[in-house]
Amino acid sequence: MNSNNSAIPNILEQIRQRHAALVHSGAPEQTSRPQAAAFQPASSAAYTQLAAYLREQGVLTEVGDELVENVHGLQLSAGSLEEELTLAEAILRRRWRSSPQSQGARQIHIFAGPHGSGKTTVLCKWLAQSVLLGSQSARVFRLDGNTANTAESLSVYCEVLGVPVLRSLPGDQGLEPVDVTFIDFPGVNLEDPSALEDLRRKCASFPGAHVHLVLNGAYETSLLLVQVRAISSLPLTDIIVTHLDEELRWGKLMNLLWRTDYPLAWFAAGQNVPGGLLEARPGLLLPRMRSTKSHASVLSAAA
Numbered sequence: 531m532n533s534n535n536s537a538i539p540n541i542l543e544q545i546r547q548r549h550a551a552l553v554h555s556g557a558p559e560q561t562s563r564p565q566a567a568a569f570q571p572a573s574s575a576a577y578t579q580l581a582a583y584l585r586e587q588g589v590l591t592e593v594g595d596e597l598v599e600n601v602h603g604l605q606l607s608a609g610s611l612e613e614e615l616t617l618a619e620a621i622l623r624r625r626w627r628s629s630p631q632s633q634g635a636r637q638i639h640i641f642a643g644p645h646g647s648g649k650t651t652v653l654c655k656w657l658a659q660s661v662l663l664g665s666q667s668a669r670v671f672r673l674d675g676n677t678a679n680t681a682e683s684l685s686v687y688c689e690v691l692g693v694p695v696l697r698s699l700p701g702d703q704g705l706e707p708v709d710v711t712f713i714d715f716p717g718v719n720l721e722d723p724s725a726l727e728d729l730r731r732k733c734a735s736f737p738g739a740h741v742h743l744v745l746n747g748a749y750e751t752s753l754l755l756v757q758v759r760a761i762s763s764l765p766l767t768d769i770i771v772t773h774l775d776e777e778l779r780w781g782k783l784m785n786l787l788w789r790t791d792y793p794l795a796w797f798a799a800g801q802n803v804p805g806g807l808l809e810a811r812p813g814l815l816l817p818r819m820r821s822t823k824s825h826a827s828v829l830s831a832a833a
């Protein structure tokens with residue numbers, strides 16, 4: 531976050547220089563985003579390096595090309611890869627979509643997604659943060675979908691935390707209001723329209739709920755995008771990405787920003803509860819070259 535802030539004066543200075551050069555030459559100022567061809571970097575090698583770095587991170591070619599072009603447009607002369615990553619992060623920050631506030635009274639969170647993506651685990655992590663750190667009152671619904679919800683461990687975990695678990699949809703039970711309600715569903719078969727429709731109807735039983743799509747971040751982008759598309763009939767609020775302890779290439783999550791309409795909300799890394807739950811932010815996606823171990827240190831700090 532700080533590294534990006536330090537890049538902003540740099541970027542502004544470059545824009546000022548470019549503007550001054552245009553005024554001096556009498557050329558009409560461009561109002562749209564400058565094209566890559568309008569600039570001749572001192573060395574195109576740096577851009578090649580940036581493109582290669584993004585490729586290594588699993589960023590889709592078209593997404594990487596767009597990003598490189600944007601960085602190119604911001605720079606009068608090519609900088610080091612490090613500097614270009616700072617600019618790339620600034621562009622990413624502009625592209626970032628914020629998830630609706632996770633704070634506030636009477637929140638309801640539904641976790642939906644394909645089988646085994648980490649829904650119950652991430653629910654437990656969030657629940658623990660809310661109850662133990664946030665001192666919030668909570669309730670959990672462990673509900674069946676088209677298949678039974680066999681997450682016994684969730685009930686055990688709730689018992690340890692003193693959080694009540696309900697096994698049926700809210701009816702006229704006259705429930706006490708709580709600060710936060712979590713709803714766990716079993717994985718849904720994304721190729722089964724009736725299972726998806728069943729889940730959509732059950733989600734509608736919780737008006738005002740935030741519906742989080744939980745995806746396994748260790749999967750390849752092509753599969754993740756298929757999964758997002760398949761489940762987009764649900765009123766999704768945002769995406770939670772799990773299994774990031776098994777994936778070093780967090781940069782590839784940019785593909786979800788460029789290729790879907792949803793914000794990224796949380797990054798989860800690791801099976802252990804309650805550790806390894808990070809609020810998603812742009813600075814986590816493109817670690818500086820000097821700190822390739824930054825994910826590991828971020829994760830150990832969050833564990």
Ligand SMILES: Nc1nc2c(ncn2[C@@H]2O[C@H](COP(=O)(O)OP(=O)(O)OP(=O)(O)O)[C@@H](O)[C@H]2O)c(=O)[nH]1
Nearest residue numbers: 645646647648649650651716717773798799800801
């Ligand atoms: N390495 C790793 N394992 C995880 C992570 N999150 C969950 N798991 C493991 O992945 C498996 C599935 O996790 P669950 O939380 O049960 O997944 P789910 O989406 O609730 O599964 P279903 O309800 O059966 O669809 C379990 O063995 C978890 O311990 C993670 O971030 N990293």
Ligand SMILES: [Mg+2]
Nearest residue numbers: 649650681716
């Ligand atoms: Mg589950």
